Amino acid sequence: MNRPQELHLPKGYRYATVYARIRKAKKDDVALIVSDTPATAAAVFTTNRVKAAPVLLAQANLRKSKGKVSAILVNAGNANCATQTGDAVAQETCAAVATALGVPAEQILPASTGVIGVEMNPALITKSVPKLKNALKTGTFMQVAQAILTTDLVYKVACAEVALNGGVVRIAGMTKGSGMIQPRMATTLGFIMTDAALPAPLLKTLTGAANEASYDRITVDGDTSTNDTLAVLANGASGVKVTKDDEAIFGEALSRVAQDLAIQIARDGEGARKLITIQVSGAADDAAAAAIARSIANSPLVKTAIAGSDANWGRIICAAGYAGVEFDPRKVDIALQDTVVCEKGLAAHFDEPALKKALDSTECTIDFVIAGRGQGRARFWTCDFTEGYIRINGSYRT
Amino acid sequence: MNRPQELHLPKGYRYATVYARIRKAKKDDVALIVSDTPATAAAVFTTNRVKAAPVLLAQANLRKSKGKVSAILVNAGNANCATQTGDAVAQETCAAVATALGVPAEQILPASTGVIGVEMNPALITKSVPKLKNALKTGTFMQVAQAILTTDLVYKVACAEVALNGGVVRIAGMTKGSGMIQPRMATTLGFIMTDAALPAPLLKTLTGAANEASYDRITVDGDTSTNDTLAVLANGASGVKVTKDDEAIFGEALSRVAQDLAIQIARDGEGARKLITIQVSGAADDAAAAAIARSIANSPLVKTAIAGSDANWGRIICAAGYAGVEFDPRKVDIALQDTVVCEKGLAAHFDEPALKKALDSTECTIDFVIAGRGQGRARFWTCDFTEGYIRINGSYRT
Numbered sequence: 001m002n003r004p005q006e007l008h009l010p011k012g013y014r015y016a017t018v019y020a021r022i023r024k025a026k027k028d029d030v031a032l033i034v035s036d037t038p039a040t041a042a043a044v045f046t047t048n049r050v051k052a053a054p055v056l057l058a059q060a061n062l063r064k065s066k067g068k069v070s071a072i073l074v075n076a077g078n079a080n081c082a083t084q085t086g087d088a089v090a091q092e093t094c095a096a097v098a099t100a101l102g103v104p105a106e107q108i109l110p111a112s113t114g115v116i117g118v119e120m121n122p123a124l125i126t127k128s129v130p131k132l133k134n135a136l137k138t139g140t141f142m143q144v145a146q147a148i149l150t151t152d153l154v155y156k157v158a159c160a161e162v163a164l165n166g167g168v169v170r171i172a173g174m175t176k177g178s179g180m181i182q183p184r185m186a187t188t189l190g191f192i193m194t195d196a197a198l199p200a201p202l203l204k205t206l207t208g209a210a211n212e213a214s215y216d217r218i219t220v221d222g223d224t225s226t227n228d229t230l231a232v233l234a235n236g237a238s239g240v241k242v243t244k245d246d247e248a249i250f251g252e253a254l255s256r257v258a259q260d261l262a263i264q265i266a267r268d269g270e271g272a273r274k275l276i277t278i279q280v281s282g283a284a285d286d287a288a289a290a291a292i293a294r295s296i297a298n299s300p301l302v303k304t305a306i307a308g309s310d311a312n313w314g315r316i317i318c319a320a321g322y323a324g325v326e327f328d329p330r331k332v333d334i335a336l337q338d339t340v341v342c343e344k345g346l347a348a349h350f351d352e353p354a355l356k357k358a359l360d361s362t363e364c365t366i367d368f369v370i371a372g373r374g375q376g377r378a379r380f381w382t383c384d385f386t387e388g389y390i391r392i393n394g395s396y397r398t
Numbered sequence: 399m400n401r402p403q404e405l406h407l408p409k410g411y412r413y414a415t416v417y418a419r420i421r422k423a424k425k426d427d428v429a430l431i432v433s434d435t436p437a438t439a440a441a442v443f444t445t446n447r448v449k450a451a452p453v454l455l456a457q458a459n460l461r462k463s464k465g466k467v468s469a470i471l472v473n474a475g476n477a478n479c480a481t482q483t484g485d486a487v488a489q490e491t492c493a494a495v496a497t498a499l500g501v502p503a504e505q506i507l508p509a510s511t512g513v514i515g516v517e518m519n520p521a522l523i524t525k526s527v528p529k530l531k532n533a534l535k536t537g538t539f540m541q542v543a544q545a546i547l548t549t550d551l552v553y554k555v556a557c558a559e560v561a562l563n564g565g566v567v568r569i570a571g572m573t574k575g576s577g578m579i580q581p582r583m584a585t586t587l588g589f590i591m592t593d594a595a596l597p598a599p600l601l602k603t604l605t606g607a608a609n610e611a612s613y614d615r616i617t618v619d620g621d622t623s624t625n626d627t628l629a630v631l632a633n634g635a636s637g638v639k640v641t642k643d644d645e646a647i648f649g650e651a652l653s654r655v656a657q658d659l660a661i662q663i664a665r666d667g668e669g670a671r672k673l674i675t676i677q678v679s680g681a682a683d684d685a686a687a688a689a690i691a692r693s694i695a696n697s698p699l700v701k702t703a704i705a706g707s708d709a710n711w712g713r714i715i716c717a718a719g720y721a722g723v724e725f726d727p728r729k730v731d732i733a734l735q736d737t738v739v740c741e742k743g744l745a746a747h748f749d750e751p752a753l754k755k756a757l758d759s760t761e762c763t764i765d766f767v768i769a770g771r772g773q774g775r776a777r778f779w780t781c782d783f784t785e786g787y788i789r790i791n792g793s794y795r796t
Contacts, residue, residue, distance in 0.1 A: 048719035049718070049720070049723075049725060049727065050716055050718070050727045082743055084745075116712025116715070116716060117745045118745065222696070222697070223698065223713075223716065223717065224720040226712075226716050299620070300620065300621065300698070300791070301577065301578055301791055304788050304791035305791065307792045308791075308792035314480060314514025314624075315514070315578075315621075317448050317480055318448055321448030321624060322445070322446045325447075326447070329447065329480065342515065345480055346480060346481060346482050347480070347515045386788055386792070387785040387788045387789070390705065390785045391785070393698070393702035393703065393706070394702040
């Protein structure tokens with residue numbers, strides 16, 4: 001997967017960002033992604049009972065517009081969640097953008113990220129709309145990818161070109177997120193654009209599958225946010241339709257882009273120095289494998305051990321043990337960086353200093369293999385747990 | 399609840415500790431609690447699928463002995479879990495103690511705490527048995543309470559005297575634990591002795607109720623250990639029977655002792671500076687209230703906010719939102735240190751600098767109230783999350 005500047009971006013999309021003083025740091029905090037023609041859209045949202053106003057409006061708009069999106073309006077610095085005026089703010093800002101673009105208000109998909117519970121002044125955005133519209137002439141995909149960041153240290157983009165029967169189509173995505181990350185069927189914010197043409201039901205199916213293999217397989221801290229949104233737009237500007245024959249190849253490319261983005265979130269977890277890839281196999285089914293992987297990925301003891309390059313596999317088998325799924329500990333092999341540290345549930349002989357050195361890498365792998373007839377497999381990504389996470393999250397909001 | 403030295407300990411128990419070189423630090427690491435006559439016993443154990451050898455043997459012994467326990471044999475420094483020889487080690491060491499005491503081997507309740515996956519040399523214990531038996535003459539309750547500690551900074555004991563119809567009985571308990579703490583129906587290690595006489599089924603019921611209100615309501619890091627054991631012994635040495643009339647008062651005293659011990663674990667959480675008490679009310683039922691409380695208590699973002707004295711209630715309502723239970727966010731009030739910070743799901747006006755100062759206390763409270771007809775309530779205890787936790791757990795085992 002290469003960075004988008006080396007590839008062609010999907011046709012028919014324009015981008016814009018402005019600094020609207022929503023966040024204190026002078027860094028663009030409002031962004032617009034516009035599709036020249038209404039795009040077919042699919043989206044998954046947070047499963048948190050507490051849903052931010054933009055999530056609720058995005059869901060309502062998608063229903064009203066029958067899945068058509070002309071623009072994504074996103075701001076960083078304020079989650080517009082748990083506030084008195086949240087719904088009105090989301091509606092008013094979407095309406096202002098819709099008027100400026102000359103499209104129906106329900107074709108605007110809003111998204112917000114930032115602090116929860118602080119009133120957001122809609123005028124900061126509505127007054128910026130003319131400037132935002134003007135910026136569409138020169139704005140870039142990369143500017144938007146940077147404007148949506150909060151505690152992220154790096155921007156996160158991924159793209160693909162896919163040769164279908166009818167011709168080449170392009171997929172490009174961006175995402176953000178570093179803390180409050182355990183999306184569970186959605187993510188913090190992820191936007192994927194393609195210029196392929198495909199019917200809404202198919203896009204929905206492929207988006208769900210892509211999400212399950214990507215955003216639903218990462219955690220930073222086990223905290224599922226109130227604002228998670230993953231939206232996929234398909235505007236057909238390539239003139240290429242995804243045919244029945246192309247579904248698999250297009251779906252796979254979409255999943256790869258989503259997975260690339262999700263892994264970038266895990267790698268950039270708050271305070272993280274290491275990306276941890278967890279592979280579980282031999283579970284009763286994929287869901288059981290994913291539950292074990294998630295339990296390992298969320299264990300602070302596993303994550304601090306990896307931070308300290310400590311081959312403390314006892315914490316790994318312990319975390320698997322409380323995942324809530326059946327397995328026989330006596331059939332478990334565990335490998336770290338491909339070094340077997342646990343065989344049949346017991347300590348294996350290994351070169352501890354050498355493994356410690358191998359674990360100093362910025363990429364660590366945990367393989368958890370249950371011997372037997374189980375076919376369940378899952379891959380999961382998380383990061384190590386360091387003092388940096390505490391520092392970032394223990395500081396006073398103001 | 400006072401410390402036991404100010405009260406009378408239960409009659410008919412003797413205590414002993416020795417240093418058997420199981421841990422490196424020269425600090426007693428094997429302890430014995432002996433009941434002069436076989437005590438009626440009830441115990442709850444870890445729900446982790448991976449159970450340590452002493453947990454499995456303790457369960458088998460309790461079945462064989464029909465719930466009679468003459469002695470608890472406990473070691474710190476090695477969990478005797480996920481090792482080749484674990485079962486044999488547990489059996490051999492219990493047998494040596496049984497022979498020395500002249501009681502059936504199935505009346506020994508073993509318990510271990512420490513590192514997982516490292517073979518334990520049984521000779522370290524069996525060779526110490528004569529010394530251990532000799533130490534029973536002078537050993538104290540407090541010595542055992544200290545010998546069972548690992549990363550704990552303080553010992554944890556609690557006791558009560560209860561006036562029943564037949565006379566006064568005494569309850570005294572000790573516990574350990576600081577990390578890998580989210581017991582779920584059991585704890586890391588907790589031993590409670592009483593000289594009351596009561597039938598096994600009643601003791602079992604009262605122990606279950608006490609556990610539910612105590613060890614099942616704490617978390618440090620969400621990690622459920624492989625060795626959790628809470629055992630309650632009742633040897634009747636007071637000559638006082640718990641009658642039908644006394645059940646409630648005795649059960650309440652037992653619950654108070656268990657709760658006191660559990661709270662001490664939360665307060666001494668690895669790296670913790672603050673005890674956090676979470677009270678949830680107005681949920682559909684007690685289980686729903688406990689699920690919300692547990693979700694808040696396990697959120698690293700809530701725990702780091704409290705560490706930083708940050709009244710970041712958005713993280714609290716967010717954590718409640720992914721607890722997996724139904725509630726209307728618009729009906730939620732949240733108070734920190736009795737200061738209302740969220741009313742009906744929205745930001746309340748409060749004196750932020752004053753609250754920040756109040757949150758600098760070593761005891762913090764979070765009240766989460768759902769308005770409406772729900773009668774579900776729960777109290778839950780956890781601790782703040784600091785760099786200390788990372789330091790303690792990120793260091794290499796060796």
